[in-house]
Structure formats: C-alpha cells, structure tokens
Amino acid sequence: MSIPERRVGIVLVSHSDALAREAAALVRQIAGAHARVAPAGGTDEGGCGTSADKIAAAVEEVDQGAGVVLIPDLGSSVLTARLFEEPGSVVIADVPFVEGAISAAVLAATGAPLADVLAAAQEARTYRKL
Known part of the structure; x- marks a missing residue:
C-alpha cells in the first residue's frame, strides 16, 4: 500500500515554545518521517503565551491540502487556536x-x-497509564 503524498498536518499549540518544539520532536520520532508536525509555542517576543502568527505559520507549514489538526495545551491556547478553525479543513482536538x-x-x-485523524486523537482521552 502506498502512502498518499498529501497527509493531514498536526500543529502543537502551546504556551511554551520549548514545550511545543520538544513535543513535536517526540511526535516525529514516534510517528516517523511521513508525519507533518509543527510547533507553535510561546509569544512572538519569546514569552509564555500563544501567538496567532506562529499558529498561522505552522498551519501553512504542514498544510498539504488534506486538513490540519490543531492540538492546544491549555486555556487561552484553545481560544487562539479557534481563530483558525475551518470545518473540514482545520479542526481543534480537545x-x-x-x-x-x-x-x-x-x-x-x-x-x-x-x-479519522481527529478521531484517533480523541481516543487518547481514554488511554490509561495504569
């Protein structure tokens, strides 16, 4: 089975640039070379918070026409991510x-x-560690 060239992209929206970058690196290591993952963390000035400009750039980076899943970390990152929702194209995973x-x-x-990618993300809400 061949893998389609256009795949769903994943954007990790975090209050922390370091957290977003490291989480994206971990995800790429586990998901493999075909995963389209980009971090969007911290403010434009390098502080704690979220940036619409960083999210927009990350969406553009991973968008291959198959859609994008935004995964925010908490609180206001959800509000910022919601600016980019486009049903059937850009969705947020809670x-x-x-x-x-x-x-x-x-x-x-x-x-x-x-x-299906959104549903797979949502299944993670039920994972237990013990």
Missing part, C-alpha cells in the same frame, strides 16, 4: 497534549483522512 498528538500523527502519517 485531547491530552502529548498522547493526542502522537495518536493523531501516527495515523496521519499513513495518509488517513482528517476525520
């Missing part, structure tokens, strides 16, 4: 940050459609 990102990216790397 999921645990790391587990949801990994689940979404692993399935997205296979070429699965946006609805």
